[in-house]
Amino acid sequence: MFLNIKDLYFKYNNSKEYTINKLNMNIDRGDVLAILGESGSGKSTILRLIAGLEEPLKGSISLNDNILMDKNTFIMPENREIGMVFQDYALFPHMTVSKNILFGLDKMNKKKKISRLNEVLKLIDMVEYKDRYPHELSGGQQQRIALARAIAPRPSVLLMDEPFSNLDADLKNKIRKELKEILNKADITTIFVTHNKEDARAIANKVIVLDKGIKINKGLVDNII
């Protein structure tokens, strides 16, 4: 297995109960996994734990045979090779599309950076938008830029928090299709969280269902929802 989470427990400082309660989860390379659950079930918290933005109380997380965290180890977020697309996209408003995407590529030399920038712009079909600012883009376009920025450094895993929550209902079908195509083309292992079964069905091949921080079901999308 590619990403392995074992007996993970987590609690926010001001909370009495575990937010994540003995979570076990595996994902294979190339999977697109949906974490499905109601508001407050702990979906975003799982992504933050995988990304290293929160520290679990107990358990372990490993990626591609490297331990990201266990009782002796804690790899910092910037060293985890994980890309994240936040619910509000978190684009830098004062930077153009190109600058936003280049931001994650600071370790590459200039020639490689430009070549990777052009590659991801083509992948998301937005070459002609490269000099625009985020406020000059639609919600769906901003989402694609956030996606391009996250995958530009070729992370091992892509995490997406509620990728459709900010989008117009009419646009949803189109954007679901686009996102699925981009993820297929980029061939990237992905975990995304959603409260919407249709989102999970449209994009994911596997799903886990979460209730109050506890995994209650898992499997192939076709068998579960």
Ligand SMILES: Nc1ncnc2c1ncn2[C@@H]1O[C@H](COP(=O)(O)OP(=O)(O)OP(=O)(O)O)[C@@H](O)[C@H]1O
């Ligand atoms: N920074 C925080 N401090 C304290 N409690 C928090 C914090 N962030 C989240 N929580 C609590 O942890 C629980 C899980 O939150 P989380 O955001 O992971 O849920 P979620 O399933 O992603 O919800 P939503 O679908 O509404 O985004 C909730 O009860 C929430 O109130």
